[in-house]
Amino acid sequence: MRALALYTVKAAALCLLACAMAHAQQTPSLDDLNALIAEDSTPMPSFGQREILDIAGILAFLTLALISFFKKSKPLKYLTMVCAVGYMGFIKGNLVSLVHIFGLVEFSFPIFQYNVSWYILMIFTIASTVLWGRVYCGRICAFGAFTQLLDQIVPKRLRFELPRHIERRAIYVKYVLLASTIGYFSLTHDKFIYKYVEPFWMFTLNGTTVTWTLVALLLLTTVFIRNFYCRYLCPVGAALGLMSQLSVFRIKRWKQCNTCKLCQKACEWGAIQGPKIAVSECVRCDDCEILYSSETKCPHWLMINKKRLKQTLAKFSSAAT
Numbered sequence: 001m002r003a004l005a006l007y008t009v010k011a012a013a014l015c016l017l018a019c020a021m022a023h024a025q026q027t028p029s030l031d032d033l034n035a036l037i038a039e040d041s042t043p044m045p046s047f048g049q050r051e052i053l054d055i056a057g058i059l060a061f062l063t064l065a066l067i068s069f070f071k072k073s074k075p076l077k078y079l080t081m082v083c084a085v086g087y088m089g090f091i092k093g094n095l096v097s098l099v100h101i102f103g104l105v106e107f108s109f110p111i112f113q114y115n116v117s118w119y120i121l122m123i124f125t126i127a128s129t130v131l132w133g134r135v136y137c138g139r140i141c142a143f144g145a146f147t148q149l150l151d152q153i154v155p156k157r158l159r160f161e162l163p164r165h166i167e168r169r170a171i172y173v174k175y176v177l178l179a180s181t182i183g184y185f186s187l188t189h190d191k192f193i194y195k196y197v198e199p200f201w202m203f204t205l206n207g208t209t210v211t212w213t214l215v216a217l218l219l220l221t222t223v224f225i226r227n228f229y230c231r232y233l234c235p236v237g238a239a240l241g242l243m244s245q246l247s248v249f250r251i252k253r254w255k256q257c258n259t260c261k262l263c264q265k266a267c268e269w270g271a272i273q274g275p276k277i278a279v280s281e282c283v284r285c286d287d288c289e290i291l292y293s294s295e296t297k298c299p300h301w302l303m304i305n306k307k308r309l310k311q312t313l314a315k316f317s318s319a320a321t
Contacts, residue, residue: 051114051116054092054116054117055116055117055120057087057092057117058092058094058117058120058121059120061080061083061084061087061088062120062121062124062140064076064079064080064083065080065084065135065139065140068080068139069132069135069139069284069286072286072289072290072293074286074290077139077285077286078149078152080139080145081139081145081146081148081149082145082149084139084140084141084142084144084145085142085145085146085149088140088141088142089142089143089145089146089203090142090203092117093203093204094117094118094121095141095142095143095200095203096121096122096125096136096141096236096240097194097198097200097236098181098193098194098197098198098235098236099191099194100122101178101182101235101236101239102182102185102191102194105182105185105186124136124140125140125240126243129240129243129244129247130243130246130247130248131247131248131249132247132248132249132250132284133244133247133250133279133282133283133284134237134240134241134244134280134282134283134284135283135284136240137230137234137236137237137240137283138283138284138285138286139285141200141230141236142200142203143199143200143202143203143229143230144227144230144283147219147222147226147227147228147229147230148227148285150219150222150223151222151226151227151268154223154226158223158224159224159225159226160224160225161225162225167270170231170232171231171232171270171281173232173233174232174233174234174235174237174238174241175238175241175242177197177233177235177238178235178238178239181193181194181197181235195207195208195211196210196211196214197235198234198235198236199214199215199218199229202215226268227268227269230269230283231269231270231281241279241280241281242280244279244280244282245279245280247279250277250279251277251282251284251288251289252289252292253275253277254292254298254299254300255300256298256299256300256303257274257275257292257300258274258275260298260299261274262291262297262298262299263287263288263291263292266287266288266291267287267288268285268287269281269282269283269285271283272288
């Protein structure tokens with residue numbers, strides 16, 4: 001019994017000694033506390049000239065995009081697209097991408113201090129989509145701007161439009177790609193899948209033989225079917241299309257839109273079907289808005305002007321009698 005008791009006392013003493021040593025390791029010393037205080041008092045890194053120019057550049061470009069959007073001016077719109085390709089594409093290489101959607105899935109975001117311009121672009125994209133719809137797709141995205149500018153160069157005789165019954169189904173492919181890539185990333189955490197799904201990396205001029213071949217085939221298809229990738233394959237466009245269902249300020253429709261097909265024929269995105277506009281497919285390109293505000297083309301204003309003319313003639317005739 002005495003031996004058992006002695007063994008128990010020794011074991012208890014060893015346990016107490018181990019706990020004391022562990023506590024000593026976990027408890028910071030006075031020097032450790034002073035080091036932490038010094039680290040906390042270290043000022044945050046300030047913006048350098050490069051960061052300031054970067055922020056000024058993105059703000060200037062987004063301001064131009066908003067001015068062109070509100071002015072409904074085609075020259076300004078095309079100027080914005082040229083700037084999107086040059087500045088957002090080749091200079092910055094900063095586009096809304098699947099990589100950012102993957103970051104949202106993981107709830108992982110870059111450090112604000114070093115990525116202010118990135119946050120400005122993301123906030124602008126979300127806010128503009130909720131307010132007006134896919135404005136980003138229409139004039140901010142460098143690849144979308146590139147294909148729209150390409151469409152202005154390619155002869156119209158080369159264009160081919162998908163049959164309507166096929167197009168109605170083809171627009172859902174991008175939603176399938178969005179769900180598939182998010183599912184794949186959730187299982188593998190492989191972000192590099194984006195290079196095989198979206199072509200935005202091409203502005204960095206950094207790709208493999210396989211990815212460059214895919215981009216070449218995509219651009220060749222775009223020559224014949226305008227805005228092919230944006231309309232049918234873009235997962236980012238699909239995500240913004242879903243978000244645009246919440247848009248507050250939508251395009252006006254007149255009573256005459258029930259029978260008039262003028263805007264529907266002018267829409268390069270297939271977003272207009274009779275009186276209805278599919279907000280998830282509309283990129284606010286201005287074409288229909290310019291038409292329905294034209295007093296010389298839109299039947300709504302033609303009927304109003306005709307009615308005004310009749311009223312004016314009636315007044316003159318009654319005054320003459």
